[in-house]
Structures are given as structure tokens and as C-alpha cells.
Amino acid sequence: MSRLSRIGSRLAVFGITLFAAHASFAGPASMHVTGKANPPIGHYEFCQSYPSECIPSEPDRGPLPLTEERWRKILDVNYTVNTTIKPMTDMELFGVEERWAYPTTAGDCEDFVLLKRKMLINQGIPASDLLITVVLQPNGDGHAVLTVRTDRGDFILDNMRNKVMLWSDTEYTYLKRQSEQNPGAWMKLQDGRANAVASVRR
Numbered sequence: 001m002s003r004l005s006r007i008g009s010r011l012a013v014f015g016i017t018l019f020a021a022h023a024s025f026a027g028p029a030s031m032h033v034t035g036k037a038n039p040p041i042g043h044y045e046f047c048q049s050y051p052s053e054c055i056p057s058e059p060d061r062g063p064l065p066l067t068e069e070r071w072r073k074i075l076d077v078n079y080t081v082n083t084t085i086k087p088m089t090d091m092e093l094f095g096v097e098e099r100w101a102y103p104t105t106a107g108d109c110e111d112f113v114l115l116k117r118k119m120l121i122n123q124g125i126p127a128s129d130l131l132i133t134v135v136l137q138p139n140g141d142g143h144a145v146l147t148v149r150t151d152r153g154d155f156i157l158d159n160m161r162n163k164v165m166l167w168s169d170t171e172y173t174y175l176k177r178q179s180e181q182n183p184g185a186w187m188k189l190q191d192g193r194a195n196a197v198a199s200v201r202r
Helices: 003-022 041-049 068-084 090-094 109-122 194-201
Strands: 032-037 130-136 142-150 153-158 161-166 173-178 186-190
Touching (some): 032 173, 041 109, 068 109, 068 153, 109 130, 109 142
Antiparallel strands (some): 032 186, 130 142, 130 173, 142 153, 153 161, 173 186
8 A cells, every 4th residue: 555545544534523523513513505606717717618517517405424434535535636646726727817617737716626626526426516615714724625525514624634524614715616506506594603714813
């Protein structure tokens, strides 16, 4: 077994422990959607290039039932993409401020999200439960993460960490995400943790 595989296996075991612990979580496990939002310009342009990926492929059947097998897949995809794709800005890669694209060796946060989403769809997780999400970091910078919508809450896959966390356990302020009904549409989020986020910033 390679060193990378051993690390991934240890991470998966650690993740299964977290999986069991989250079963009794009593906080705001799922985000609150409040209405329609404009898509990020990068996603709008991405949809012009990949129109088939921005239309509903199947009806939304509700949050994904989170089994240990699916949890392993989520952890593995997050870790694999984070450790194989090099973080680089669109300006460094393409000479433009914003461009969403599938990365092969390097990319920015949106590109990490696109690849994770595609890999998880290929592993059988419904697109309606894999939602690109825009957040603010504590320093005010914009950032993109992947929300996995499950019956145990909304979990976040982030290129800045290998640990998969409930959205409410992160330090971000949540702004908007893809619609569960239509991957080409976006919805506003009401982040009810404003006080908690403020305390983290202090």
C-alpha cells in the first residue's frame, strides 16, 4: 500500500468516527434557503460551455441518506482532490480574473468544487445533493465550497481542509448555493449563526 493510500485509509477511519458522532448533533444541521439568487458570473459562463450540467437530470428526492459507504466516498473524494490538485488563481492559469473549469493539475476553489462534484456524481451520489456554495471567509474574501446535502445535515467539502465538517461548524458566512431542483439556478441562504461567526472572528 502506498503512503498516500495509507494516509487516506487513516483519514477514512477517522471520518467514520465523525460520522457516528454527527448522528446526535443538535445544532442547525441544515442550511436555511430563503429565495432565489443570481448565479456567480463564473458559473453562468460555465453553464454556457457545459449546458448539460446545468439542467435537472433527475427529480430531487430529498437529502441523501448518509450511510458509512457514502461517507467513505465523500471523505475519499475530498482528500483525493485536495492532495492532487495544486491551488492556483485563474489569473495565474488563464490570465483572467474569473473562469470556472475542471482542473487537471491546478485550479482555484471553484475548480476544486467542480471536480469533487463530478467525481461524486460518477460514484452515484445525486446531483441534487451536491451543491456548489458561495461563502465569505472570516477575512471577508469570497470562497466556494461543495455542500453535500444529507439526512444528517449539510456537510462541507473544502479545498482548504481535508476534514469534512457540518456547515454550522465552519467559520464561514454562507451566502448562496445551487438549487436542489435545478443546478443552473441559485438560492439565497440565511446564515442564522451570525453571532457565532462574529465570536469566531473576535
